[in-house]
Amino acid sequence: MHVVIVGAGEVGTSIAASLAPDHEVVVIDIDSDRTEDLKYQYDVLTITGDGTASPVQEAADVANSDIFIACTDDDQTNLVACGTAKTFDASFTIARVKSTDYLQTWERDDRAYGVDFMVCTDLLTAENIVRVIGLPAAVDVDPFAGGLVQMAEFEIGDDSPVANQTVMEADRFESLTFVGLFHDGEMTIPRGDTRIEPGDRAVVVGSPESVQEFANDIAPDSTPNQADEVVIVGGSEIGYQTARILEERGLSSRLIEQDPDRARWLAEELPDTVVMQHDATDTEFLTREHVDEADIVVSALDADERNLLVSVLAKRLGVDRVVSVVDSADYVTVFEEIGIDVAINPRTVTAEEITRFTFDSVAENIAVLENDQAEVLELELADGCALVGRPIATLVEEIDAKFVIGAIIRDRRHVTPRGDTVLQPGDSVVALVETSFATELAAMA
Amino acid sequence: MTRTIDARATLSYTGSIVKYLSAAMALPLVIAVIYWEDIWVFTASIAIGVLIGLTLERLDPDPELGPRDALAVVSLAWLMAAVVGAIPYLLAGYGNGSALGHPINALFESMSGFTTTGATVTAEISFEQHSHAVLMWRQLTQWLGGMGIIVLMVAILPQLAVNGAQLMKSEAPGPGLQKLTPRIAETARALWLIYMGFTAVLMVLLFVLGVTDLAPNMTPYNAIAHGFSTLPTGGFSPEADSIAAFSPVAQWVFIPFMVLAGVNFALFWYLLRDDPTQMLENTEFRTYLGLVTGLAGVLSVGLFYGGAPVTEIGGLTEGNVENALRQGAFQVASLMNSTGFATADFAQWDIQTQYFLLLVMFVGGSAGSTGGGIKVIRWLVVLKTLRRELYTTANPDVVRPVRLGGEVVDENVVRGILVFSMLYLLIFALAAIFIELDTARVGDPLSGIEAFAASLATIGNVGPALGPLGPFGSYEFLPNTTKVLMIVLMWIGRLEIVPVLALFIAGIDD
Numbered sequence: 001m002h003v004v005i006v007g008a009g010e011v012g013t014s015i016a017a018s019l020a021p022d023h024e025v026v027v028i029d030i031d032s033d034r035t036e037d038l039k040y041q042y043d044v045l046t047i048t049g050d051g052t053a054s055p056v057q058e059a060a061d062v063a064n065s066d067i068f069i070a071c072t073d074d075d076q077t078n079l080v081a082c083g084t085a086k087t088f089d090a091s092f093t094i095a096r097v098k099s100t101d102y103l104q105t106w107e108r109d110d111r112a113y114g115v116d117f118m119v120c121t122d123l124l125t126a127e128n129i130v131r132v133i134g135l136p137a138a139v140d141v142d143p144f145a146g147g148l149v150q151m152a153e154f155e156i157g158d159d160s161p162v163a164n165q166t167v168m169e170a171d172r173f174e175s176l177t178f179v180g181l182f183h184d185g186e187m188t189i190p191r192g193d194t195r196i197e198p199g200d201r202a203v204v205v206g207s208p209e210s211v212q213e214f215a216n217d218i219a220p221d222s223t224p225n226q227a228d229e230v231v232i233v234g235g236s237e238i239g240y241q242t243a244r245i246l247e248e249r250g251l252s253s254r255l256i257e258q259d260p261d262r263a264r265w266l267a268e269e270l271p272d273t274v275v276m277q278h279d280a281t282d283t284e285f286l287t288r289e290h291v292d293e294a295d296i297v298v299s300a301l302d303a304d305e306r307n308l309l310v311s312v313l314a315k316r317l318g319v320d321r322v323v324s325v326v327d328s329a330d331y332v333t334v335f336e337e338i339g340i341d342v343a344i345n346p347r348t349v350t351a352e353e354i355t356r357f358t359f360d361s362v363a364e365n366i367a368v369l370e371n372d373q374a375e376v377l378e379l380e381l382a383d384g385c386a387l388v389g390r391p392i393a394t395l396v397e398e399i400d401a402k403f404v405i406g407a408i409i410r411d412r413r414h415v416t417p418r419g420d421t422v423l424q425p426g427d428s429v430v431a432l433v434e435t436s437f438a439t440e441l442a443a444m445a
Numbered sequence: 446m447t448r449t450i451d452a453r454a455t456l457s458y459t460g461s462i463v464k465y466l467s468a469a470m471a472l473p474l475v476i477a478v479i480y481w482e483d484i485w486v487f488t489a490s491i492a493i494g495v496l497i498g499l500t501l502e503r504l505d506p507d508p509e510l511g512p513r514d515a516l517a518v519v520s521l522a523w524l525m526a527a528v529v530g531a532i533p534y535l536l537a538g539y540g541n542g543s544a545l546g547h548p549i550n551a552l553f554e555s556m557s558g559f560t561t562t563g564a565t566v567t568a569e570i571s572f573e574q575h576s577h578a579v580l581m582w583r584q585l586t587q588w589l590g591g592m593g594i595i596v597l598m599v600a601i602l603p604q605l606a607v608n609g610a611q612l613m614k615s616e617a618p619g620p621g622l623q624k625l626t627p628r629i630a631e632t633a634r635a636l637w638l639i640y641m642g643f644t645a646v647l648m649v650l651l652f653v654l655g656v657t658d659l660a661p662n663m664t665p666y667n668a669i670a671h672g673f674s675t676l677p678t679g680g681f682s683p684e685a686d687s688i689a690a691f692s693p694v695a696q697w698v699f700i701p702f703m704v705l706a707g708v709n710f711a712l713f714w715y716l717l718r719d720d721p722t723q724m725l726e727n728t729e730f731r732t733y734l735g736l737v738t739g740l741a742g743v744l745s746v747g748l749f750y751g752g753a754p755v756t757e758i759g760g761l762t763e764g765n766v767e768n769a770l771r772q773g774a775f776q777v778a779s780l781m782n783s784t785g786f787a788t789a790d791f792a793q794w795d796i797q798t799q800y801f802l803l804l805v806m807f808v809g810g811s812a813g814s815t816g817g818g819i820k821v822i823r824w825l826v827v828l829k830t831l832r833r834e835l836y837t838t839a840n841p842d843v844v845r846p847v848r849l850g851g852e853v854v855d856e857n858v859v860r861g862i863l864v865f866s867m868l869y870l871l872i873f874a875l876a877a878i879f880i881e882l883d884t885a886r887v888g889d890p891l892s893g894i895e896a897f898a899a900s901l902a903t904i905g906n907v908g909p910a911l912g913p914l915g916p917f918g919s920y921e922f923l924p925n926t927t928k929v930l931m932i933v934l935m936w937i938g939r940l941e942i943v944p945v946l947a948l949f950i951a952g953i954d955d
Contacts, residue, residue: 260844267844268853276842285842 002026004065004090006051006081007072008034010329011096013041014351015069020044026060029072052080054087063088069354071096079113086114094357096350098122098237107412119353125346126241129323132342133230133296134212134249143208144378144430148414149407150211151179151203151376151430158198160218168192173214175416176206179404179432180374187373187434189402205376205406205430207414212249229294231256231319233280233310235266238325238346239300243273254289256280281309283317292317299324304331311340375438376406376430383425386444393419403433403441450948454508455517458605460501462522462598463529467494470533472585477578483537487578490533497529515611516947519595523559523936526594530555530586537579544568544921545575549928553920556932558586559594560939561815563680563785563908566928568919570685577666580683584673590939591677591815592640592710593617600633609633615944619812619820620862623711639713640676640815647702648672651695660695675699678706678816680785680908687916688775689758689788696771696788700778704737707782707810728850729811729822736821737777740805744798745773752798758917759789781808782816785908785916792915796894799911803898806907817906817938819869826854826862868942869904876900876934880927887924903931904938 001023005012008029016038019025025044028051029035035046049056051070062068068090070078075097082093095115097103103120106112131141141152156163162170167178167190178190180203188194196202204214230246232239235257243255247270254274257263263277278285280301291297297314299307304327311324323342326332335343381388387395392405408415409428415421423429433441467490474487510518531551538545545551550566557564567575589597595616599609609629614622625632648668655663667683674681684690688699712730715723724730744752748762749769755761762769772789779786780802791802808824810816829847837843847854877900884890891899895912899920902910909916920928937945 263844264846268846271848271851275844276840277844278842289842 001066002061002064003067003069004028004057004060004062004085006068006070006078007096008038008046009071009073010347011071011351011354012069013038014348015071015355016042016044018351018355026065028056028060052077052084054084057081057084057088062090065090066092068093069096070094071350071354075099075102079115083114092116094119094354096121096354100237100241117357119350119357121346121350122237123241124353125238125325125344125349126245128344128349129238129242129298129300129325130245130249132323132344133298133321134215134246134251141211142376144205144376144407145409145428147208148409148412149205149378149430150208151205151406151432152211152215153201153203154215154218156196156198156200156202156218160198162196162202162218163198165196166192167194167196170196173206173210173217175407175414176204176210176214177404177406177417179203179205179376179406182373187402189404189432203374203376203432205432206416207407209249228296230254230296230298231291231294231314232298232300233314234299234301234307234325235259235262235275236300236302236325239298240266240269242298242300243270247272254294281306281313283313286313286317292319294319296321296323298322301325302327304328308335308338311335312338315339373435374402374432375435376432377438377442378428378430379442381423381425381427381429385425387429388423388425388427391420391422392417395423403431403437405429405431450517451505451509451511451514453505454510455514455521456501457503457505457508458510458514458518459521459525460498460504461602461604462498462518462594463525464495464498464502465598465602466526466589466594467491467498467529469585469589470494470582473533473578473582476581477576480577482576482578486533486536486576487582489536490529493532494529497525510608510611512611513947515608516615516944519612519615520936520940520944520948522594522598523940526559526590527552527556527932527936530559530582533579533582537576543574544919545579549925549932550921553928553932554583555586556935557908558583558679558681559590560906560935561587561590561674561677561679561783561817562903562906562935562938563587563674564903564910564914564920564931564935565681565908566919566921568921570683572683577683581666581670581673583681584670584679584683587677587679587681588644588673591679591706592637596633596636599630600637603630606630616940617813618810618816618941619709619814619822620826620858620865623709623813625711625714635714636710639710639717643702643705644672644676647675647698650698654692654695654698660692662690662692663695671699675702675784675786676706676815678703678782678784678810678814678906680779680783682786685917686758687788688786693767693771696775699786700774703775703778703782703784703786704734706784707733707737707814707816709811709813710815711813726850729825732825733811733821736808737781740781740808741774741777743773744777744801744805745770747798747801748773752801753789753791753794756790756793758787759791762789776802777805780805780907780909782810782814783818783905783907784816785902787909787916790915790917792909792911792913792918799894799898803894803901803911806898806901806905809905819866819905822849823862823866825849826859827866829854830859830863865942872934872937872942873900873904876904876930879930880923883924883927883930889922899931900934903934906935906938 003019003023003025005016005027008027016025016027020042027038027044028047030050032048035048039046047060062085068085070081072078078095082095085093093115094117096119098121100123103118106118127147143150181188181190182201230253232243232253232255243253246253252272256276258279260277263275267275297319299310301307307324311322314322321341324335324340326335326343326345329345329348332343332345405417407430408417470487470491477484534545534551534554544566553566593616595612599605651663651668654660670683688696712724751763753762762772775788809818809820812820812822833845833847847859877897880899881896898910899914
């Protein structure tokens with residue numbers, strides 16, 4: 001593949017590094033020092049110039065690119081670069097943005113800005129934080145369809161309410177589907193009468209809310225619920241998005257922000273979050289507000305030093321789990337060595353997302369389960385493909401293979417598949433499939 | 446110190462409004478012709494009104510309004526409307542022994558009409574004492590004032606549309622003005638059309654009740670007259686017994702229309718535009734409906750268990766389910782949003798029940814309705830702010846905006862509402878004390894609760910109060926000083942205080 005990357009910062013460099021071995025990569029950056037460095041560091045072609053300018057894009061042969069990635073630190077630059085690339089008929093453009101406003105516009109109409117796929121750094125980071133703090137009981141969690149669908153694998157304990165129930169009995173969660181059961185490491189495809197036994201691992205696919213609900217139900221102790229205290233320090237975009245997603249999942253948190261105007265704005269936007277306006281590095285304040293009794297503290301301030309300070313303070317006060325945003329990728333290990341439970345770097349998260357997307361553009365997304373016994377695939381159904389036009393129940397009978405459809409995304413909406421649901425061209429489906437059959441299934445879509 | 450009101454421009458605008466308002470007297474003139482009554486009362490009134498209007502208009506042929514002038518225009522227009530509206534009362538009442546022959550009484554009745562208060566100074570309401578035309582004019586003033594004189598003028602006069610939003614904001618009941626369309630004249634027209642629509646529906650219903658003998662007293666004249674005073678939450682009736690003059694069926698028909706009149710009319714506009722969620726999810730609307738139902742329920746239960754003696758008008762409610770329900774629902778629907786119709790002489794009810802009615806009068810209608818009072822939305826904001834203050838006293842670092850149905854209420858609006866409510870209660874209390882002292886001075890004192898009810902009934906544009914000022918009583922015996930105060934109370938109550946005060950403190954440099 002011919003890949004063009006605009007922006008040679010941390011994100012661009014990281015993407016270039018993972019793609020360079022297998023693909024033809026061209027990196028454009030306006031800073032000659034960066035391009036010089038990159039040229040010798042990795043096996044890529046570099047161009048020094050403005051990535052939004054058409055002569056520069058022409059030099060990078062954008063017209064023949066398979067993937068065009070704009071990932072500078074500036075939203076507008078990325079959007080204009082994608083727009084320019086579309087004038088060369090670039091086949092697939094990816095833009096990195098910080099502002100969720102652009103994301104919302106793009107979600108209304110994905111022709112907007114000439115962007116085919118948009119990655120919102122702050123939102124992605126917040127989703128990551130929520131995943132980390134939200135589902136500690138899950139053995140594995142993967143987002144699909146840009147976060148609309150989650151796949152999660154849970155170990156079913158003895159005291160779990162679904163233990164010793166049949167799948168049909170356990171199937172009481174709206175928009176959640178049991179797609180696989182691992183019994184003693186052996187995969188079975190769950191049918192209505194399959195019994196879920198303690199010690200099994202269950203794979204579920206559904207909306208993030210329903211997965212959260214399921215986690216609450218099967219592992220009430222370790223999964224955060226209404227009774228748990230989540231404190232978010234710093235009302236940055238990441239802090240705000242984290243609180244917002246937690247609200248969506250029915251968890252309310254406390255959000256501490258020092259700037260009065262920003263605090264007021266946050267309080268207006270987040271009706272179910274308690275917003276406090278104070279300096280979060282004030283230990284007296286933290287004790288007074290019993291932050292030490294919080295179950296989870298998320299530090300999402302703008303500066304790494306302050307995040308470090310808050311995280312260390314929270315740990316010393318005795319908080320169970322401390323998650324910190326770390327702006328500079330180099331410090332991630334430092335944070336974790338000090339004892340911060342999870343350090344998340346927005347740029348790494350973004351680079352990973354873009355890379356993953358690039359790799360899996362045919363079968364859009366893949367998660368591999370339990371020593372490669374099964375895979376969870378996201379497939380986009382083409383017009384006239386073998387899977388459309390019949391109810392799922394008939395489909396399963398006709399195709400002699402182990403596979404389960406866990407979720408359908410139709411017009412950016414989540415549809416829960418049941419036996420009588422009919423697949424339509426244009427749908428995206430998230431399916432669990434036996435690894436040996438994966439290639440065949442992907443070919444049918 | 447600069448005087449910022451442009452007096453000439455203000456008066457000129459007021460003149461235009463008065464001129465067109467006088468034209469509305471054509472309707473009672475037609476009534477006078479139909480009933481073979483004296484046509485000179487209204488012919489002369491129209492002539493005087495138009496003349497006053499034209500003279501004022503001449504003061505400034507090309508007026509330009511500033512923001513403070515808009516407040517002044519609204520206040521003055523309402524005052525002048527009441528003055529011009531009093532002319533027919535004066536002409537008709539002069540020399541025939543009617544209370545309306547006295548200028549203060551005439552102005553009281555006229556102000557009470559336009560502000561949709563419904564308090565009357567005529568002890569005897571009958572066609573022997575007053576002509577059909579005068580009584581119809583009384584009803585019509587309520588209808589004109591209901592949706593707002595200014596709203597009407599903005600809807601029909603292109604020259605007012607320029608400053609329309611400013612003018613309408615000063616007149617609109619409740620905090621702020623809801624602009625429904627990009628052009629303010631369109632909004633004004635839409636509101637008036639909805640208002641006219643409901644009025645027409647009620648008139649037709651009442652007419653049908655009359656011709657089918659379901660309500661024998663409901664003559665075509667009465668159907669029109671009561672249609673004019675229900676939707677504006679007015680309360681005037683050409684019948685001495687108010688709505689008690691009609692059959693129970695007719696009384697039930699009035700109840701939903703009175704409730705409707707207390708709803709924000711903008712919500713009906715959304716309803717017509719196929720957007721029912723605006724209405725169904727509106728916090729004020731839901732609270733208003735909840736309050737009407739709840740309070741009516743409590744009153745009905747109270748009446749059923751003997752909260753009122755058997756009264757000549759209204760009858761027995763104890764142990765009578767239908768009558769207890771009807772009297773409870775009617776009185777709450779009428780008093781809460783300040784209509785002021787009555788189907789029972791509640792001034793003779795048990796004192797506890799009377800206190801309950803006083804509480805009901807305090808609520809008011811919704812913002813953007815034709816009802817008076819403090820308004821449901823203000824109570825909601827005041828209570829929510831109170832709760833917020835208590836919470837933040839305990840948790841000083843927490844930032845918590847006041848929300849209304851999920852929507853954040855701007856802090857400036859919150860402050861405005863608190864100031865308004867405080868001012869309203871202060872004026873209400875001071876006026877009550879004044880009324881108490883003034884009636885004692887002339888040796889005909891009202892009791893404490895009666896004085897408070899009288900103050901509330903006028904500033905809240907309710908109309909009937911308690912005791913001798915009850916629904917079948919009259920304000921006539923009050924001393925003139927008290928009547929003048931009440932005229933002012935009705936005026937500032939309808940315009941929600943601020944525009945009128947602004948008129949007096951316009952010279953203060955802030």
